[in-house]
Amino acid sequence: MDHNQTTGAAGESYPSTRRIQRLSGHLSPSEHIHPSIPPQLRLQACARVNLEVDTEKLSVYMRGKHRELQDKVYEYFNSKPELKTPLEISKDDHRELCMRQLLGLVREGGIRPFCHVFDDPGKYFALLEAIGSVDMSLGIKMGVQYSLWGGSVINLGTKRHRDKYFDAIDSVEYPGCFAMTELHHGSNVQGLQTVAKFDPLTDEFVIDTPNDGAIKWWIGNAAVHGKFATVFARLILPTHDARGTTDMGVHAFIVPIRDMKTHQTLPGIEIQDCGHKIGLNGVDNGALRFCSVRIPRENLLNRFGDVSRDGKYTSSLPTINKRFAATLGELVGGRVGLAYSSVGVLKIAVTVAIRYSLLRQQFGPPKQPEVSILDYQSHQHKLMPMLASTYAFHFATLHLVEKYSEMKKTHDDQLVSDVHALSAGLKAYITSYTAKSLSACREACGGHGYAAVNRFGSLRNDHDIFQTFEGDNTVLLQQVAADLLKQYKEKFQGGTLAVTWNYLRESMNTYLSQPNPVTARWEGEDHLRDPKFQLDAFRYRTSRLLQSAAVRLRKHTKTLGSFGAWNRCLNHLLTLGESHIESVILAKFIEAVQRCPDPSTQAALKLVCDLYALERIWKDIGTYRNVDYMAPNKAKAIHKLTEYLSFLVRNVARELVDAFDLPDHVTRAPIAMKSDAYSHYTQYVGF
Ligand SMILES: Cc1cc2nc3c(=O)[nH]c(=O)nc-3n(C[C@H](O)[C@H](O)[C@H](O)COP(=O)(O)OP(=O)(O)OC[C@H]3O[C@@H](n4cnc5c(N)ncnc54)[C@H](O)[C@@H]3O)c2cc1C
Numbered sequence: 076m077d078h079n080q081t082t083g084a085a086g087e088s089y090p091s092t093r094r095i096q097r098l099s100g101h102l103s104p105s106e107h108i109h110p111s112i113p114p115q116l117r118l119q120a121c122a123r124v125n126l127e128v129d130t131e132k133l134s135v136y137m138r139g140k141h142r143e144l145q146d147k148v149y150e151y152f153n154s155k156p157e158l159k160t161p162l163e164i165s166k167d168d169h170r171e172l173c174m175r176q177l178l179g180l181v182r183e184g185g186i187r188p189f190c191h192v193f194d195d196p197g198k199y200f201a202l203l204e205a206i207g208s209v210d211m212s213l214g215i216k217m218g219v220q221y222s223l224w225g226g227s228v229i230n231l232g233t234k235r236h237r238d239k240y241f242d243a244i245d246s247v248e249y250p251g252c253f254a255m256t257e258l259h260h261g262s263n264v265q266g267l268q269t270v271a272k273f274d275p276l277t278d279e280f281v282i283d284t285p286n287d288g289a290i291k292w293w294i295g296n297a298a299v300h301g302k303f304a305t306v307f308a309r310l311i312l313p314t315h316d317a318r319g320t321t322d323m324g325v326h327a328f329i330v331p332i333r334d335m336k337t338h339q340t341l342p343g344i345e346i347q348d349c350g351h352k353i354g355l356n357g358v359d360n361g362a363l364r365f366c367s368v369r370i371p372r373e374n375l376l377n378r379f380g381d382v383s384r385d386g387k388y389t390s391s392l393p394t395i396n397k398r399f400a401a402t403l404g405e406l407v408g409g410r411v412g413l414a415y416s417s418v419g420v421l422k423i424a425v426t427v428a429i430r431y432s433l434l435r436q437q438f439g440p441p442k443q444p445e446v447s448i449l450d451y452q453s454h455q456h457k458l459m460p461m462l463a464s465t466y467a468f469h470f471a472t473l474h475l476v477e478k479y480s481e482m483k484k485t486h487d488d489q490l491v492s493d494v495h496a497l498s499a500g501l502k503a504y505i506t507s508y509t510a511k512s513l514s515a516c517r518e519a520c521g522g523h524g525y526a527a528v529n530r531f532g533s534l535r536n537d538h539d540i541f542q543t544f545e546g547d548n549t550v551l552l553q554q555v556a557a558d559l560l561k562q563y564k565e566k567f568q569g570g571t572l573a574v575t576w577n578y579l580r581e582s583m584n585t586y587l588s589q590p591n592p593v594t595a596r597w598e599g600e601d602h603l604r605d606p607k608f609q610l611d612a613f614r615y616r617t618s619r620l621l622q623s624a625a626v627r628l629r630k631h632t633k634t635l636g637s638f639g640a641w642n643r644c645l646n647h648l649l650t651l652g653e654s655h656i657e658s659v660i661l662a663k664f665i666e667a668v669q670r671c672p673d674p675s676t677q678a679a680l681k682l683v684c685d686l687y688a689l690e691r692i693w694k695d696i697g698t699y700r701n702v703d704y705m706a707p708n709k710a711k712a713i714h715k716l717t718e719y720l721s722f723l724v725r726n727v728a729r730e731l732v733d734a735f736d737l738p739d740h741v742t743r744a745p746i747a748m749k750s751d752a753y754s755h756y757t758q759y760v761g762f
Contacts, residue, residue, distance in 0.1 A: 181247055216357060275386045503548035606688075661688055
């Protein structure tokens with residue numbers, strides 16, 4: 076007999092299983108409900124949930140501290156119809172419009188995002204979200220100017236750079252680029268080949284592109300508007316030995332690329348246009364080639380390593396690897412911004428899809444009115460977990476921004492590594508999720524979702540590259556897995572765990588013992604909706620994946636070496652990274668529910684949080700079943716409860732999307748307007 080089998084052919088339990096079921100019934104924290112009781116009755120407790128949602132209160136709780144700042148952005152663009160991006164626009168016109176939008180916002184609208192990059196990142200990211208929702212190209216153009224170009228100058232440079240460049244970057248007098256990626260090297264930044272050789276005779280660096288593979292590629296602001304670029308290049312210093320030079324690794328340099336007055340490309344620099352893209356055509360991406368371009372020594376961004384007049388290298392960090400890590404560590408703000416903005420995009424898409432689905436009616440019972448398409452279980456299944464995920468990501472990214480801001484203030488080493496992994500993981504997980512959801516939302520709106528005016532096309536195309544730039548998602552998730560393995564090793568060597576990882580201490584121990592056969596059978600609603608059960612399940616999965624990944628890596632390293640072993644376990648490691656990030660997201664959501672001061676708002680959030688948790692568990696039910704962490708009836712109960720919670724969330728879906736508080740001109744899609752959507756739409760077509 077198969078010992079894992081719990082029921083006979085006719086479906087009746089084996090005696091041992093029945094004993095355990097009975098026992099678990101006694102121990103269950105909720106009343107034990109027999110599986111034969113229909114779901115509607117089992118779920119009576121759910122129906123007792125207070126479904127009154129006060130949109131205003133929920134919105135105030137969600138909105139955070141910086142709504143006024145975002146409103147200033149919306150007001151500015153509302154007052155400037157000539158700056159609105161039309162649906163049909165050529166690449167060149169879009170680029171010019173985008174520059175006018177940025178200049179207008181900064182110089183006329185008085186919105187100055189640059190100082191917030193350093194003094195209050197939360198404000199900066201809130202601005203980025205609002206500006207990106209007006210036109211995503213504008214959000215990215217602003218990110219290139221302030222976060223990438225400006226951020227690299229201030230974070231990697233020292234006082235002399237701040238004094239010279241800050242004001243002109245702030246006012247966009249110095250539009251600039253961030254030139255890291257090359258034709259042959261994107262993700263592998265340590266493989267960059269552009270060189271910056273120190274010439275002690277003239278006290279200059281000479282920047283060169285040694286081969287076509289080293290041409291800087293995809294550089295935002297380079298094709299048309301940029302006057303400067305932060306160029307990442309290998310620092311080459313002369314030595315007095317037989318080799319003649321030493322490669323000090325990748326460093327960053329400020330290189331002027333166009334004349335300040337004439338805007339002509341400067342001598343030794345060749346600029347080409349990367350051309351028309353799938354999306355983000357308001358951003359002028361270009362390619363840069365350098366041929367003996369001379370820049371003064373002080374243009375080295377010298378916070379982590381400096382070169383003296385006589386060509387001596389000094390650094391407070393002992394190795395090339397440490398300097399490289401410190402340099403890249405200063406650039407994680409870009410990832411935080413993308414994760415945050417991606418949630419903003421998801422909010423827009425979910426709002427459009429849900430408002431439309433509530434309004435749209437197709438079919439119905441015989442001789443009765445047609446029903447809203449959101450009354451179909453399949454439609455609820457498509458959109459309600461997505462709505463729940465949007466809420467979950469909202470709180471997770473707020474947490475990320477808080478941690479990032481704290482890190483910028485304290486420079487605490489532990490926090491730096493924590494934020495590095497957290498930003499990599501959340502950026503990868505959220506942008507991948509949003510990219511898939513944009514297609515699902517389009518499809519959920521049928522043919523009308525395909526009209527460009529309803530926004531899904533531009534949102535999807537513009538957002539798609541979020542999965543790749545600022546770190547490819549597959550590469551970033553590996554950084555999360557690597558960090559977990561490092562923590563795991565430290566744990567077994569008696570070290571301390573980073574704050575975000577703390578839970579592993581407890582759950583690893585739980586994992587090392589067998590799943591509890593009693594709790595594996597609890598299926599009462601109170602138990603399934605208990606945050607402890609949900610979080611334990613998420614964390615159990617992560618701990619298990621971590622433990623087995625460590626064992627597999629150790630085994631394969633003996634024969635394949637560390638690179639080969641990593642590759643042999645790569646899919647496993649990516650699942651581990653995702654699983655950990657999901658645990659963090661759920662933990663932050665649960666905390667946000669518990670913190671909520673208003674009881675009815677808290678009840679609404681709890682409902683959405685339960686849907687998020689149970690749907691994720693159900694999606695991965697095979698993992699839990701394989702190790703008997705959940706018995707078959709418990710799995711079934713989770714499925715039914717997930718469907719029911721989707722139904723309950725559907726009943727308050729309008730309030731839940733309204734609480735995102737997106738102004739109409741942000742959702743903009745006629746099919747999503749709050750009142751009389753069809754007439755907005757027919758008017759747009761010209762009736
Ligand atoms: C619109 C746009 C704007 C950009 N703006 C800028 C800019 O302003 N400045 C700048 O410097 N760069 C910019 N970039 C470049 C961007 O940062 C890179 O494209 C990105 O880092 C990915 O590098 P890559 O294109 O070389 O991809 P690759 O690294 O070649 O990746 C290709 C594929 O291989 C997979 N892969 C790679 N390595 C691994 C691995 N170790 N394990 C498993 N799979 C792997 C990836 O998952 C991916 O699917 C921009 C790109 C675009 C498209």
